[in-house]
Amino acid sequence: MNVDEVRLNFNPASLQALNAVLAFLMFGIALDTKLADFKRVLKMPVAMGAGIAAQFLLLPAITYALTLVLRPTPSIALGMILVACCPPGNISNIITHRAGGNVALSVSMTAISNALSIFLMPLNLAFWGSIHPTAAPLLKTIALDPLEMGLHIVVIIGLPFVLGIGFARLWPALTERIKKPARILSFLVLVLFIVGAVAGNWRYFLDYVGLVMLAVVIHDALAYGLGYFSAAAAGLKEYDRRAVSIEVGIRNSGLGLVLIFSFFGGLGGMAVVAGAWGFWDIIAGMALAHWWARRPAEKTQL
Known part of the structure; x- marks a missing residue:
């Protein structure tokens, strides 16, 4: 069977649970986010601008070009x-720390990017998908509504993110005790759900x-590479380049x-790509x- 015709199975109860897990994951990210992370943008506008633009x-533009070169099936x-x-x-922050990169920049970029994605993610997907020579007809059959997707993202990303920041401000002592366990637990549960989604459709994943x-x-x-060279082109030091590179390289495929x-009804090629990306x-x-x-790398001063 063509991968574009495959629909992976994921029952409504499991999907609701996955939505809840992702919302809790965003709440955990927000617990470790301070308003200072947003204010820090004013202190390093070039770094933030390079990362956000990348x-x-x-x-998305380079991805579009890559699909034209590789010519995968429409759903892929x-x-x-x-x-x-x-x-x-948020694992990008952990990897940045391990890489000896600018963790403060990484945390700020994660916060800003997740906030911007509420609006930019559905618009980007609708734009690039609609002009793609093979994916556009498939997208039309799905009749994707960017506004509906945006509202869904607000519920599972935006609202938990705002609530988490508010919780951290109101109860800082409690937040310090629970933020690390909450972040680890939510991430592990998300991984288990992704593994479960793969396991429940193992034959399709093996096939495709x-x-x-x-x-x-x-x-x-x-x-x-795009993150790293965008930061280099903006004149950033190695310490900052590593953070930007990892922020651009790590995508929240769980949300995907x-x-x-x-x-998309569990569209085969899309689901296999997101599942494979999540691990790779x-x-x-x-x-x-x-x-x-x-x-x-030599550290830079804010």
């Missing part, structure tokens, strides 16, 4: 575009992962899976961080 402008191309439009996950793995590896390498099951970008990020950790 994530929301350059990465659409999955690659969707992943490129996702915001970074070979179609997407090369594309995922190339795509992910381009994302890390939620949207695929919620709005962490593996690649940790390998890159290990290599960088052996080459300490």
Whole structure:
């Protein structure tokens, strides 16, 4: 069966639970986010501008170009575009720390990017998907409503994020005790859900992962490289380049899976891309961080 015709199984109860887990994950990210993280943008506008532009402008455009070169099936191309439009996950902060990069910049970029993604993610997906020569007809059959997707993202990302920041301000002592366990627990549960989604459709993943793995590896390498060279082009030091590279390379494919099951009916190629990316970008990020950790970078001052 053609991967574009496959619909992966994920029952409504499991999807609601996955939405709740993702919302809790965002709440955990927000517990570790302070208003100072947003104010820090004023102290390093060039770094933030380079990172945001790389994530929301350059990465979707380069992904679009990559799909034209690799010519994957329409659902795989659409999955690659969707992943490129996702915001970074909070594991990017952990990997940046391991890489000896600017963690403060990483945390600020994660906060800003997740806030911006509420509006930019559905718009980016609708734009790049609608002009894609093979994915556009598929997207039309789905009749994607960017506004509906945006509202969904507000509920599972925006609202928990605002509540988490408010919780941290109102109860700072309690937040200090629970933020690390909450972040670890929510991340582990999300990983288990992704594993469950893969396991529940294992035959499809075995059948089609070979179609997407090369594309995922190339795509992910381009994302890390794009972040690094965008930061270099902006005149940033190595310490900051590493943070920007990891922020652009790590995508929240868990959110991608939620949207695929919620709005695309578990479309085969999209789901396999998001599932494969979710594991590969962490593996690649940790390998890159290990290599960088052996080459300490001089810290920059805010």
